[in-house]
Amino acid sequence: MFLITTFVFSCQTNTQKIDALVKDTEEPVVISQDVEWLYTKNGIPSHRLSSPKVLRFDAKTEYIEFPKGLEIFSFDTLGEQEAYMKSDYAIQHLDDKTIKAKGGVLLENNKGEKLETESLFWNEKREQIFTEATVKITNKDQIIIGEGFESNTSFSKYTLKNTRGIINLGQADLAE
Numbered sequence: 133m134f135l136i137t138t139f140v141f142s143c144q145t146n147t148q149k150i151d152a153l154v155k156d157t158e159e160p161v162v163i164s165q166d167v168e169w170l171y172t173k174n175g176i177p178s179h180r181l182s183s184p185k186v187l188r189f190d191a192k193t194e195y196i197e198f199p200k201g202l203e204i205f206s207f208d209t210l211g212e213q214e215a216y217m218k219s220d221y222a223i224q225h226l227d228d229k230t231i232k233a234k235g236g237v238l239l240e241n242n243k244g245e246k247l248e249t250e251s252l253f254w255n256e257k258r259e260q261i262f263t264e265a266t267v268k269i270t271n272k273d274q275i276i277i278g279e280g281f282e283s284n285t286s287f288s289k290y291t292l293k294n295t296r297g298i299i300n301l302g303q304a305d306l307a308e
Contacts, residue, residue, distance in 0.1 A: 178207055182203050267280075
């Protein structure tokens with residue numbers, strides 16, 4: 133009798149757990165394919181975002197998910213492209229205006245500098261891009277590897293928090 137009672141109550145508990153899990157699972161309210169958005173400030177284009185798939189969720193805090201990645205082009209006040217970012221996955225939190233990009237993140241500026249990392253945050257309110265992850269910055273003269281990075285959104289002024297190595301690319305030419 134004890135085994136039967138235990139079995140019955142354990143089945144009820146599992147069903148309740150399953151019901152709770154199903155209720156917690158969020159479904160997107162909007163699913164879009166091949167999206168291109170243009171953001172403006174005072175009527176002037178500031179960013180263009182494109183993504184093959186976009187999911188919008190109306191949870192306790194609204195967010196937009198880019199499960200197949202995204203590309204963001206940033207423009208200066210004259211309409212010239214000043215930065216480019218792409219990633220394999222991203223999530224945008226609408227309440228605090230942040231984007232977290234993950235997987236194969238690439239950031240380039242108009243000076244030809246390129247940053248590569250696995251995780252990068254973009255805070256629109258503070259106009260800041262940052263990460264605590266390992267980064268590799270490549271320019272025409274050097275490759276710099278470090279951990280922790282902060283920049284303005286155009287990736288024109290940046291700092292590395294913990295530099296681990298610098299490779300000078302021009303030294304190979306001097307040896308010859």
